[in-house]
Amino acid sequence: MKNKILVVDDAELNRELLQDILQDVYEVVMSEDGEQAIEKLNTMNEDTAALLLDLQMPKMDGFAVMEEMKKQGWMNKIPVLVISGERAVEIENRCFEIGVSDFIHKPFEPALVKNRVKNVVDLFAYKNHLEEKVESQTETLRKQNRILQMQTEKLKANNERIIEVLGTVVESRNLESGEHIQRVKGFTRILAYQMMKDYPEYHLDEKQVEMIVTASSLHDLGKIAIPDKILLKPGRFNEEEFEYMKSHTTRGCDILNNIGGIWDDEYRQVSLDICRHHHERYDGKGYPDGLKGEEIPISAQIVSIADVYDALVCERVYKDAIPKDKAYHMIINGECGVFSPKLMECFRKSREAFEKLADEIK
Numbered sequence: 001m002k003n004k005i006l007v008v009d010d011a012e013l014n015r016e017l018l019q020d021i022l023q024d025v026y027e028v029v030m031s032e033d034g035e036q037a038i039e040k041l042n043t044m045n046e047d048t049a050a051l052l053l054d055l056q057m058p059k060m061d062g063f064a065v066m067e068e069m070k071k072q073g074w075m076n077k078i079p080v081l082v083i084s085g086e087r088a089v090e091i092e093n094r095c096f097e098i099g100v101s102d103f104i105h106k107p108f109e110p111a112l113v114k115n116r117v118k119n120v121v122d123l124f125a126y127k128n129h130l131e132e133k134v135e136s137q138t139e140t141l142r143k144q145n146r147i148l149q150m151q152t153e154k155l156k157a158n159n160e161r162i163i164e165v166l167g168t169v170v171e172s173r174n175l176e177s178g179e180h181i182q183r184v185k186g187f188t189r190i191l192a193y194q195m196m197k198d199y200p201e202y203h204l205d206e207k208q209v210e211m212i213v214t215a216s217s218l219h220d221l222g223k224i225a226i227p228d229k230i231l232l233k234p235g236r237f238n239e240e241e242f243e244y245m246k247s248h249t250t251r252g253c254d255i256l257n258n259i260g261g262i263w264d265d266e267y268r269q270v271s272l273d274i275c276r277h278h279h280e281r282y283d284g285k286g287y288p289d290g291l292k293g294e295e296i297p298i299s300a301q302i303v304s305i306a307d308v309y310d311a312l313v314c315e316r317v318y319k320d321a322i323p324k325d326k327a328y329h330m331i332i333n334g335e336c337g338v339f340s341p342k343l344m345e346c347f348r349k350s351r352e353a354f355e356k357l358a359d360e361i362k
Helices: 012-022 034-044 062-072 089-098 110-173 180-198 206-218 221-225 239-246 248-258 265-277 298-313 324-332 341-349 351-361
Strands: 004-008 027-031 048-053 080-084 102-105
Touching: 004 012, 004 034, 012 027, 012 110, 027 034, 034 048, 034 062, 048 062, 048 110, 062 080, 062 089, 080 110, 089 102, 102 110, 180 206, 180 298, 180 341, 180 351, 206 265, 206 298, 221 248, 239 248, 248 265, 265 298, 298 324, 298 341, 298 351, 324 341, 324 351, 341 351
Parallel strands: 004 027, 004 048, 048 080, 080 102
Antiparallel strands: none
């Protein structure tokens, strides 16, 4: 506990009077000028409960002492009580503007000095205690926040790992191309960022975009449950086979629902939306639910175009690759189904980036 009082006054009588008043409660240290006071504060500032300061002194006056204390950061730790014969209001105001805790006029009343010193010391001690408590609680909150951030990052990594593993399983079954998922992710990223930039009404941000990109890996997850004789058929499907193939949208959701509880709800929902609805079309003629317009989640709308574009420009077991310019115009002209006008505008702006990525991956 701080128990020292530093008395700074060039008048020996005043110093002795103040020592007599305070010595039964505090250890009183005295200085006859400002320079001595600063020297003492350099070694005892941590133990000083208060500073009683005269203004008019040789070598270094009281104002210079306070300025040095401010410079050293001591004014926030040590309460200053000015004891002076000055009566001018502007002098007193200047002292309070600098940050003194009290101003006592000479000649002073001993009981008044003793009570004011006690009140200021107690108030400062309480203030410092509260500040330390707030700082301690703040540091605890910082630590808890760091832990939460680490847990969030770990959960995000787990989510991405789950999706990556499931996507790899899909690739191992689907012999069309081992790079299909990576291409779809790339096309999805390009289109999603363009949507984020051009259409703020969808409330997409960078976190959501990257979540959609990651979850796009699962758009064909349900193909795990499709028999090889259908999945790997080199020719066109008959009606029955096509209906079964269409069920990969709902079968993928069944798989995701069966692994619930081990990943983040937001990731899971985006993955479900993409898995189920990436074959929906804006005019309601898609499947499995025949959703129309903005009933289709924006994540599924974006992945849908990425998936269709990749299916066109890449070779499949049942078709040759289509030139990029032809694929572009097929999508724009509605030959692959009807898409959102806003998405089509973003697709137009993204054409060069799509074609560049298709060439790089090839």
